[in-house]
Amino acid sequence: MDSTEAGTEILRGLAEAVVAYDEEKTVELARMSLKQGIDPGVAILKGLAFGMDQVGKLYETQEYFVPELLLCADAMNAALDVLKPHIKVEAQAERHSVVIGTVEGDIHEIGKNLVKIMYEAAGWTVYDLGADVKAASFSEEQKRTGAEVVAMSCLMTTSMLAIPEVIKAIKANDPDITVMVGGAPLNRELAMAYGADGYAESCGSAVKETLTALNRVKGAT
Numbered sequence: 001m002d003s004t005e006a007g008t009e010i011l012r013g014l015a016e017a018v019v020a021y022d023e024e025k026t027v028e029l030a031r032m033s034l035k036q037g038i039d040p041g042v043a044i045l046k047g048l049a050f051g052m053d054q055v056g057k058l059y060e061t062q063e064y065f066v067p068e069l070l071l072c073a074d075a076m077n078a079a080l081d082v083l084k085p086h087i088k089v090e091a092q093a094e095r096h097s098v099v100i101g102t103v104e105g106d107i108h109e110i111g112k113n114l115v116k117i118m119y120e121a122a123g124w125t126v127y128d129l130g131a132d133v134k135a136a137s138f139s140e141e142q143k144r145t146g147a148e149v150v151a152m153s154c155l156m157t158t159s160m161l162a163i164p165e166v167i168k169a170i171k172a173n174d175p176d177i178t179v180m181v182g183g184a185p186l187n188r189e190l191a192m193a194y195g196a197d198g199y200a201e202s203c204g205s206a207v208k209e210t211l212t213a214l215n216r217v218k219g220a221t
């Protein structure tokens with residue numbers, strides 16, 4: 001097996017081990033991926049995040065239930081602990097900053113945490129408010145830190161209704177703040193209708209989409 005094939009096998013194995021909630025295996029494969037020279041960001045995206053996506057689908061089709069979900073998340077997090085210290089943080093001429101959190105009434109944070117890792121890997125300063133974040137806290141934390149971006153995650157059709165008000169409060173305080181949103185019930189059209197400056201479908205495109213939105217907001221002022 002050549003090294004590309006071995007790399008593909010490891011990524012596939014990581015995704016499968018997340019689905020099989022096999023923590024020992026995710027950790028072993030995460031270590032192997034480092035030895036093999038696979039970029040930890042790629043291992044997270046194409047291995048762990050891909051696996052978690054499959055887990056979401058198994059839940060939707062009622063093949064998995066809450067206990068399995070939590071075990072899968074544990075297996076993913078254990079491998080993240082191995083990979084995170086090895087992520088090469090990009091050197092930045094300008095250090096960007098972002099306040100991130102999951103909206104009020106919503107405790108889902110697996111996706112938000114993956115997006116956070118991508119910002120950190122790109123050299124951003126991240127202020128993480130966690131999950132179930134009160135509407136006012138986003139704006140308060142942005143004012144406290146002076147972050148240029150506020151990023152909101154949302155996984156439920158009920159909790160996403162809070163987003164327009166949060167955006168209004170942030171923009172009323174400072175229209176130059178860039179607001180990003182993401183999460184399964186959203187799409188680009190809805191994000192724009194809510195008044196966000198940008199949207200990303202996955203953690204893989206989150207940083208790029210944020211930079212595009214940031215430049216657009218800055219360019220408009």
Ligand code: B12
Nearest residue numbers: 056059106107108109110111153156157182183200202203
């Ligand atoms: C895991 C999970 C849970 C876990 C969460 C564990 C945790 N600590 O996060 C647990 C078991 C706790 C849970 C609880 C509940 N859940 Co749940 N859960 C899920 C599930 C299966 C997967 C979500 C997930 O982690 N996906 C994997 C990650 C990697 O993907 P992601 O979150 O979409 O994130 C990616 C992108 O969206 C994007 N992204 C995400 N955020 C952001 C933010 C920004 C700024 C950007 C740019 C990008 C971005 O990047 C991420 C990585 O690529 C989904 C189903 C699904 N298919 O989505 C249901 C789901 C979201 N849950 C649902 C429900 C109903 C609940 C409960 C209410 C269940 C209950 N009856 O108690 C509670 C919620 C309680 C609450 N108040 O929040 C529903 C929501 C339905 C709705 N109304 O829309 C779903 C859709 C399942 C369903 N079909 O019924 N859940």
